[in-house]
Amino acid sequence: EPVRNKEYALSMCTSTLVKPAQQVFWGGYSGYYADPDGHVWEVAHNPFWSISDTGRITIPPPP
Structure with a gap:
């Protein structure tokens, strides 16, 4: 929904x-x-990344 x-x-x-x-x-x-x-421009949402309250993105390790 964020992209929409x-x-x-x-x-x-x-x-x-x-x-x-x-x-x-x-x-x-x-x-x-x-x-x-x-x-x-591309607008994308990656559900596998988390964003903290401060805006920092956490990318999980590869599977």
């Missing part, structure tokens, strides 16, 4: 949705939008 929430927020701005968010092969979500200058 950002997708909604971006649709309310001057960005252009390029590819709606969808589940990807590695288990997360990913979507693309273009900013007003035409640059394409």
Whole structure:
């Protein structure tokens, strides 16, 4: 849902949705939008990473 929430927020701005968010092969979500200058950006959510209250990302060890 975090990517879809950002997708909604971006649709309310001057960005252009390029590819709606969808589940990807590695288990997360990913979507693309273009900013007003035409640059394409990816918005992704990785459910395997945790984010602390201070914003620090913890990447788990490989399986």
